[in-house]
Amino acid sequence: MSGHATPVPMTAHRAGPLSGLAEVPGDKSISHRALILGALSVGETVITGLLEGQDVLDTGRAMRAFGAEVARDDDGTWRVRGVGVGGLAEPGQVIDCGNSGTGVRLIMGAMATSPITATFTGDASLNRRPMARVTDPLALFGARAVGRSGGRLPMTIIGAQYPVPVRYSVPVPSAQVKSAVLLAGLNAPGQTVVIEREATRDHTERMLAGFGAEIVTEVTSEGRVITLTGQPELQPRTIAVPRDPSSAAFPVCAALIVPGSDVLVPNIGLNPTRAGLFETLREMGADLVYENPREEGGEPVADLRARFSPDLRGIEVPPERAASMIDEYPILSVVASFAQGATVMRGVRELRVKESDRIEAMATGLRAGGVTVEDGPDWWIVHGRGPGGVPGGQTCASHLDHRIAMSFLVMGMAAQDPVGVDDASPIATSFPAFERLMAGLGADLRPR
Numbered sequence: 290m291s292g293h294a295t296p297v298p299m300t301a302h303r304a305g306p307l308s309g310l311a312e313v314p315g316d317k318s319i320s321h322r323a324l325i326l327g328a329l330s331v332g333e334t335v336i337t338g339l340l341e342g343q344d345v346l347d348t349g350r351a352m353r354a355f356g357a358e359v360a361r362d363d364d365g366t367w368r369v370r371g372v373g374v375g376g377l378a379e380p381g382q383v384i385d386c387g388n389s390g391t392g393v394r395l396i397m398g399a400m401a402t403s404p405i406t407a408t409f410t411g412d413a414s415l416n417r418r419p420m421a422r423v424t425d426p427l428a429l430f431g432a433r434a435v436g437r438s439g440g441r442l443p444m445t446i447i448g449a450q451y452p453v454p455v456r457y458s459v460p461v462p463s464a465q466v467k468s469a470v471l472l473a474g475l476n477a478p479g480q481t482v483v484i485e486r487e488a489t490r491d492h493t494e495r496m497l498a499g500f501g502a503e504i505v506t507e508v509t510s511e512g513r514v515i516t517l518t519g520q521p522e523l524q525p526r527t528i529a530v531p532r533d534p535s536s537a538a539f540p541v542c543a544a545l546i547v548p549g550s551d552v553l554v555p556n557i558g559l560n561p562t563r564a565g566l567f568e569t570l571r572e573m574g575a576d577l578v579y580e581n582p583r584e585e586g587g588e589p590v591a592d593l594r595a596r597f598s599p600d601l602r603g604i605e606v607p608p609e610r611a612a613s614m615i616d617e618y619p620i621l622s623v624v625a626s627f628a629q630g631a632t633v634m635r636g637v638r639e640l641r642v643k644e645s646d647r648i649e650a651m652a653t654g655l656r657a658g659g660v661t662v663e664d665g666p667d668w669w670i671v672h673g674r675g676p677g678g679v680p681g682g683q684t685c686a687s688h689l690d691h692r693i694a695m696s697f698l699v700m701g702m703a704a705q706d707p708v709g710v711d712d713a714s715p716i717a718t719s720f721p722a723f724e725r726l727m728a729g730l731g732a733d734l735r736p737r
Contacts, residue, residue: 301701306549327369398469608636
């Protein structure tokens with residue numbers, strides 16, 4: 290687990306054409322939610338395609354600690370026997386969520402309206418991240434939080450003895466905050482209402498409806514208004530997790546910038562609230578094609594083919610698209626380095642409080658590799674050097690952030706000189722097969 294393991298330095302060398310089938314992991318967002326909602330249902334939920342990265346495994350362990358039965362079959366199928374809404378038991382130990390901001394925030398929401406107490410911690414990166422954005426709305430239900438200064442982990446949540454429903458307007462676009470409030474609303478009487486001015490990923494709403502909750506979403510002058518009726522009896526489901534578009538971003542973007550590449554990524558989730566990167570890349574001139582579009586488990590999916598794109602050009606990414614691609618800006622900045630002209634990214638303040646300050650981390654590493662970057666509190670601009678024009682040659686700090694590490698390794702596949710990262714171990718939190726998968730496509734990754 291990153292933050293506890295010995296650092297694993299790694300270097301990416303310039304690659305020949307990347308080609309083949311990229312079987313990326315299951316969607317991390319959906320995997321977290323499947324385990325949590327399975328634990329809150331009555332009966333056995335069966336999950337196939339679950340992402341078996343460290344973040345999701347930590348969530349599975351947490352659900353066991355709260356009383357659910359969580360088991361993996363030999364064929365990779367996961368089974369969750371839930372305790373029902375309001376049935377979570379008080380855990381007997383501290384809940385370690387590793388590197389996962391999604392895991393800890395959603396689990397806090399799920400337990401905040403039960404009369405139990407739980408203490409949460411994580412790795413060095415997670416323990417630096419602010420939790421007040423979740424604990425503040427949970428306090429409206431009657432929950433209490435006691436943690437380190439600045440609202441940081443380790444933190445103890447004392448669940449509400451007599452929860453009340455809330456009406457909450459999310460101050461910044463955040464699917465984690467929205468989801469935490471909705472999960473808390475499950476065990477509150479009456480209707481809990483969440484209002485978001487900008488749409489964020491809607492996996493929680495889709496999955497709550499699939500498990501039998503009464504949930505309605507309306508678009509009004511206030512924004513998206515989501516109304517959840519509390520205290521349902523959730524029914525177990527069989528869930529086929531689509532492949533993660535955030536993980537797919539790495540082989541896709543590598544194919545776009547490595548000459549001669551042609552990569553097919555099958556069964557990618559294309560939920561409109563998650564597909565902003567692919568829309569942006571196509572506007573930049575990327576050769577991306579959706580093949581065999583279909584729907585699986587209530588989510589739109591397709592096979593995505595990516596080919597080398599020598600005519601990429603910089604664009605201004607619409608700020609309103611940020612919520613649908615917030616995790617993909619690091620790898621987008623790498624692609625932008627190989628485009629012609631400037632790529633402008635605004636409305637991305639959220640990147641400052643992810644697993645690392647992702648704007649600072651990427652800007653520093655890109656500059657060290659010969660790329661001109663401007664940045665401010667909620668914006669940054671990458672000035673592209675064209676195909677093959679990025680010098681590289683730097684070693685970058687990953688800051689215990691899986692997406693920073695993978696982004697710079699992709700950069701090294703197309704840069705003139707090798708690009709290294711000081712620690713690739715965080716990659717295991719979301720994409721444990723990254724090194725093997727990219728090597729299978731033709732990448733040259735070497736531990737140092």
